[in-house]
Amino acid sequence: MTPEEAALTVCVVVAAYAGIRVLLERNTVKKLPFLNVCSFAVAGSIVLILPHPLTIIAAAAYFIGTTLESNAIASTYAGGIREE
Amino acid sequence: MPADPLHILIAAAVSWVNFIAIDLFFRLPERGGVSGASEIGRQIEAGGGALPGGYMMGNIVSSPDASAGTLLAACGVFIAGVPGGLLTALLVYLGNRVCHDPGYAGTTGCITATFIVYGFSLIGISPASFIAGMVIAILTIQGISSVHASRLLATLWGWRRA
């Protein structure tokens, strides 16, 4: 087993664990840290699946996109609570 | 070259120390940067955690900081060597600007992590091990138990302020 395969296995196991924890958590805002772990693991594994120069940009775009999404969800949730 | 579990553990420890040190140096636990980060901090405190640790976890979630910089720098060095790492530093800076963040922590973490990962690749620890190590490091902060992780971060923040 090469280091790449070992790293891919670790990333994939962490992604599955984080995905299950996202569903089991009841509080909506506390789901976001687990979603962040899942996106870390997925961004790492798409680099390990296909090593190519464009993959760096793909991983960075995916990670920044999902971070923006979490930011918007959390901000809208906080604003909605405060206006009530 | 066969894989060695010890290499992944060493990489996890190094990247944990790197991103925690840089996040504490740039005062992330002081306050929530955006309203979403403050909301995450308050909810974690309501669940039994500590408020500064909750703010830092909220900041990690809602803008790419040193942890994202370390992961993407490891990816860049794995594919294209040191120039790839510096390219990801530029991308992390752009992402920080999009998220209404000054962007010092992410860019600094990315540049230091680039040289750390390159240095370790010279003595035989592959950059792929650093990708897995960073995933394990972020798992210990955000993924196991938000109460204990926020208390640990609050303790470290107390040392930083003292």
Added chain:
Amino acid sequence: MQEGSHLTPEFLLGGFLILAGTVAVVFPRPKTYLVRIINLELPAWGLLLLMLAYNETLALLTFGGVSAISVYILVRVLQKTEGP
């Protein structure tokens, strides 16, 4: 899995997503328009996976761009319907 088989994992996942998403749009859990629009994203992902299974690159790019615009139009229609 032999070459040329149509039962790739993309095909199976896309079919599952289209069937489950269509049922979820027709019978939404809280019976509101917003939940219907959110559930409408599920068949969109399923259609995208089916296009991926048949290697239609141009269709993938076009559909990815247009789906966001269609969501925007539906949200505007929802806001007009509810009124001020």
Added chain:
Amino acid sequence: MNLLPMLVFGLLVVLGTGGTILERDPFAKLISLSLIAAGVIPFVVDRGYLDVAIALALIVPLSTFFLLMACRRDRT
């Protein structure tokens, strides 16, 4: 792709689908939709369509923003 990563990303898609259908809060539904995107994008990368993957990664947050505009109206 190997068998284990394929199974795990398929599991992520199935989990996201179940979460989107079963949750009652609109914000929890949006978080589950993001889980589906996390499962689909590695399949796109595995086929070699990196340009499609970059475009998808930038378009998915856009549609979430549009849905959040409706969520904000719905709550107040």
